[in-house]
Amino acid sequence: MKKTACLAALLLLLATVSVACRSSAVSESTTESTTDKKMVTVGFSQLGAESDWRRTNTESMQSALSEENGFKLIYKNGQQKQANQVTALRMFIQQEVDYIVLAPETETGWDFVLKEAKDAGIPVIIVDRRVDVQDRSLYTCWVGSDFELEGQKMTTWLHEFTEKNSIAPEDVHIVNIQGTLGSTAQIGRTRALNNAVRDYGWDLLASESGDFTEVRGKEVMASFLRKYDNINVVYCENDNEAIGAIAAIEAAGKKAGPDILNGEIMVVSFDGINKDARQYLKEGKISCIAECNPLHGPRVQALIETLERGETPEQFNYVAETLFSSLTDITSITVGTETYAVEIEK
Ligand code: AHR
Helix, strand or coil: CHHHHHHHHHHHHHHHHHHHHHHHHHHHHHHHHHHHHHCEEEEEEECCCCCHHHHHHHHHHHHHCCCCCCEEEEEEECCCCHHHHHHHHHHHHHCCCCEEEECCCCCCCCHHHHHHHHHCCCCEEEECCCCCCCCHHHCCEEEECCHHHHHHHHHHHHHHHHHHCCCCHHHCEEEEEECCCCCHHHHHHHHHHHHHHHHHCCEEEEEEECCCCHHHHHHHHHHHHHHCCCCCEEEECCHHHHHHHHHHHHHCCCCECCCCCCCCEEEEEEECCCHHHHHHHHHCCEEEEEECCCCCHHHHHHHHHHHHCCCCCCCEEECCCCEEECCCCCCEEEECCEEEEEEECC
16 A cells, blocks of 8 residues: 555656646747747848948947847948949848848949848848939838038138138148948938039049058049149048058158148048047147037847837938137138037147
């Protein structure tokens, strides 16, 4: 009788343990498959790694679209070639990702591949530069900078500087080291300069692309200095070009600085992310930088989360940006009806 009771108790214990084990196994695998389901797969085609801005932008995307945040990110570096980016997009479509994020090198040439993504039912988020497509429904939304406004802020600042220092427009001799031709950042910043040259009557000596790199910025500036002996302003369409331009100015035995009626060459640029450029700003070698903010990762994450909730985000999402200067006498500028504070870097 005792033996039978013991055996029954043992069997009951074994049964309980076995059920407990099974139920824990079931709940673990349920958890796993729920996690799997929640992971959002994103294919991100970055255009390249030409500048500090771009590298910071890539890092921002990778840290926001991380596994901890519920994303499986497939990252492809286009190495500055649109053909590589098109191939990456086609690969993402084949892999049936949930979203495609595209940072395009230049504006044109995207219609076909974006139509393929749309036909596959994959929403596309454009980041940083824009795409110029006939049908705007080929992408869901865009987030980035107003590049022409950045240029308008810079040219307004330069105009204020000339007024405050009684410099006649015909004494302003500018060269423009442009960004990658056909990119939105180049188109907007160049357009702003060309309009200001027309409106204020400055002397624009030459414009040539430096491809947003330090190496090309130096080469282009060196060739400008060989051709023109009266350059007193260089408008660099990003900080890496500005660093290259300053190296060329110094190699030619000249000085980068704001005293433009007494032989110095004023350097102005865009971005504000490069540490050396910020140091040059403090030293007065760069006089003004229009900010271009690269931290789009959390913004893209928020857009995807909006879409995941079944809501519709705005199609165009602009980032607020400022101006940095080492000169203390211009503390704000007005473009159109908006006034922007200038952050004085000391
Ligand atoms: O499109 C943004 C621009 O691209 C940044 O100003 C430049 O530094 C980058 O390469």
